[in-house]
Amino acid sequence: MNKLKGVLPVLLLGNLLCMMDVSIMTIVLPEIQSAFGESLTELSWALNVYTIIFATLIIPFGRLAERFGQNKFVFAGLVVFGTGSLLTGMAPNLTWMLIARTIQSVGAAAIIPTSMVIGLDLSSMANRNRVVAALAGVQGLAVALGPTIGGIVAQYFGWRWVFFINVPLVVLDLLVFGFVLPLRHEKTTHVKIDWLGAALSMIMLFSLSLGLIKGNDWGWQSPVILSLFALAFISFLLFLFWERHTKVPMVDLQLFRSRNFNGSSLALVLCNFFLGGMAVLLPTFLTRVHGTSELKAALLMTPYSVTVMITVILTSLVIKRINNKVIVAVGFLLMGVSYLLLSTVPMGSNYHQLILADVLLGLGYGLVAATANILAVADFHGSRLTSSQSVANVLRQVGMVLAIAVFTTLLTSNVTQAKRNTLADAQTQVSRLANVTTAQKNTLTRKLRRKLNPNSTTVTATAATVTSPTVTISAATRQQKATMAYRQAIQQLATVKQVSPSLIPQVTKQQIHHTITLAVNRKITQKVQQLNQELANLVHTVRQALKHHLNHAFLNVFGSLSWLPFAALLIVPVFKFRRED
Template identity: 60%
Template sequence: MNKLKTVLPVLLIGNLLCMMDVSIMTIVLPRIQSAFNVSLNDLSWALNIYTILFATMIIPLGRLAVRFGRNRMVLLGLIIFSLGSWMTGNAVNLPWMLVGRAIQSIGAASIIPTSMVIGLELSTQENRNKVVAMLAGVQGLAVALGPSIGGFVAQYFGWRWVFLMNVPLIILDIIIFVIVLPLRHEATQPTKIDWLGAGLIMATLFCLSMALIKGYTWGWTSLAILGLAGSALLSFVGFMIRERRAATPMIDLSLFKSRNFDGSGLALVLCNFFLGAFAALMPTLLTKVHGESELDAALKITPYSLAVMLSVILTSLLVKRLNNKLLVGAGFAMIAGSYWLITQLPVANQYTSLIIGEIFLGIGYGLVAATVNILVVADFHGIKLTDSQSVANVLRQVGMILSIAVFMSILSNNVQTAKNQTLMYSRQAVSRLNVAQVVKNKVNRKLARKFKQATNSNSQVNQRVTFEGVTVSKAQRQQVVQKATRAELDKVAMLHQVPVTMIPAVQRRQVQAAVTTVINRTIDHRVRVTNQQLRLGIKRIRRRLAWNLNDAFLKTFQIIIPLALLSILVVITF
């Protein structure tokens, strides 16, 4: 236990930084987009590549840790993660950043599951739940603090320091690491590596992750997505056949004979599936629809992450005193209730229901995640413990990736419907404006073009509906003045029964000046009245679009409520 007390802080720091870099990236995307002048679709790979490679590398790196030493693997992971952070922070373009993020993800895949195994192996059966509580709790803390720290650092020091700040912290962690953990005489197991099995499971996870992440962008029925899905299926079938025949399989399939492992794995996928919807969609809802800044949005969603952290810690400490099925069932029930509260969020920027709902979500997720994190390793030691942690981490990633894929697709359809409804409303609103028909036609054309562009763009959620207003150019005014002046001079000529050319030049200039003054006043008045009408109409349209977009998000969240309630049935698998 004394050994565990000295080692655990080192493992906690590594987990904190790796998990923080999952959430910290989202808050600085707009700044990076401006710095590199790239599309949001291209920049999204900075997130995707981290997620895909992390899920892909967990199992092979876990098995390598058994052969070459878990301590060495975590130390190597810290070095790799530090290098990736330095490259990402110093990136001069997007390709350079993608390489840095890829290196970061490989380091994180080396650190997170293996450090959990180190902590569990140093613990006793009695205090395993405390180790899980601390490691899982610090991961929740990292996710909670990530957006807020990222927003603060980016605002006052620049976005590059969001990644560069990892380097000195990792160096400090490495210095302590080599002091408290054995490297030279570390116990290892000379197991053979099933390289074919490793290649097949990596291909499976890579193709599956890629298909789920890009499905809603490339189209679920596109040749690329169907090819990736087919490749994932074939690779998985090949992996299962290989693992049954291999003398030293990558994953010991006897893990799945444990009901605790099977039930926990399914619960991990489900709870991360439900959590992923909130984590992926809520920042966009707050910034794009409710008009919050990135930092304000991060602060408003921090309560759910803090609730996750506290719930995971407390549940892990109490799990042996309470019925596991009761904890998991209560957790899924709270998740369902939390999304009901979240769906009551009004468009008027009143966040009471959101804050209460996200706290319930954090507590519910913590009840499920903490319980199954302990149950998933409860029956194993040695290599099986490593394998169970590797599979558990993959299942977490699959749940999160699946969530983003499913709910982004649903949201995309809901947003399209919201924009179509707003376009229909806009036509009605414009028809009621007290302006010239030519102005109405111009506004309708511009709004139709605006909504079409928004639908086809990568940034699908955007409530910026603007219209510059009506203006009359100097040339147009001059034309009107000249026509009105000629008409007025004709009247003067008829009155005095002389040709227009016989009207004295002074009088002609006086007439032109008077006409110019009257015409400009008339035009200014009409422009002012027209623009007032247009501002009123556009304000109504913008308000309706915000309401429709808010409703599009809430309808997406509503789908989770019955699914979370059905997930309570997972308790029968334990």
């Protein structure tokens, strides 16, 4: 136990950094987009590549760690992750960043599952639940902390330090690592590697993750996406067939004979799905729809992170005293209430309801995740313990990938409808403009259609890009209108006096020219001001309408899925009534 006290902080820090980088980019994507001049669609690969590679490598890396030494494997993973972080922060373009993020994800896949096994091997059965809760809890905490830390760091030091900050922390972890965990003469297990099973699992997870993440961009019914899903399904069937017949399977299918493991698997997918939905939508919602700063958005999400940390600690302490099913059920109920609150957040600057929803989601996630992670390893030892952790980590990533796919798909549909509704309202408003010519109305309508293009699903600063056009009249035009009015006035005076215009005294002509010029300019200025005010009012109305529609576009995503946490209660009976120690 004394040795574990020295090892656990090292493992916790590594897990925190790796999982934080799953979500830390969400808050700084607009800044990176400006720096690289890339579209958000292309830049999203910097997020996707980390998640996909991470999920793909977890299972085979869990086995390789047993063969080459778990301590060495985690140490090497920290080196690789730190190198990837440094390279990502130095990235001059998107290609460099994608390669660097891939390196990061390889290191993370080496650290996460093996850290859990190391911690469990060093703990007694009495302390096992606390170790699992601490490591698994810090992973959920890290995903939630990602946007918060990213927003604070980017606000004061720039987006590159979102990645540079990992480097000194990794170096610190490496320096302590050698003192608390042996790297020489480490115990290894000469297990045979199921290379075919590893290949099939990697193909399955890669194709499934890629299909889910890019389905919305490439089209859910496109040949590429359908092929990816077909490949994932076929490789999954082949993986199951092979694992049942090989002597040294990559994943021991006997794991799924445990009710606790099955219940935990479903619970981990779902609770990370609900966590991912918040992490995916809220940063963009707050910064691009409500116009808050990255720092304020980060602070508004902080209550969730704090609540997760506290809840995970408390759950690990009381799990033996309270029925496990009750803890899981209460957790899902709290997440359901949180989603209902998120679906009705008011548009004003009062974010009390959002903070309350944060806290409830943190409570719910902490209860479910801590319990599920403890029960996932409750019935296993040895190689099955390693397998259970690898599968559990994969399922956490599957939950996050599903969140990205489902939430972005629903949001895309909602944003498209929001723009259509706003454009329809705007066209009605344009048609009612009293002091605008038909040509000007047509020009204004074309500009609005370009700004509110329903075929574009980007939300970044959408409302702010709808700017008010300004009508101006040039000096030459003013002079031309004044001259025409002057000539008409001279002709009318000549007609009244029944004389030729040339016989009107020059002094009289100068007085008339001065008076007419002032009057014409005054009338033009008044009309321009009236017209610009009318246009400004129109644009203000359009921007408010767009903000209103986009607000509902985001919140309706939470509303449309608010039933799911309550439906998740159906998995509670899968767990055993009480875990057997």
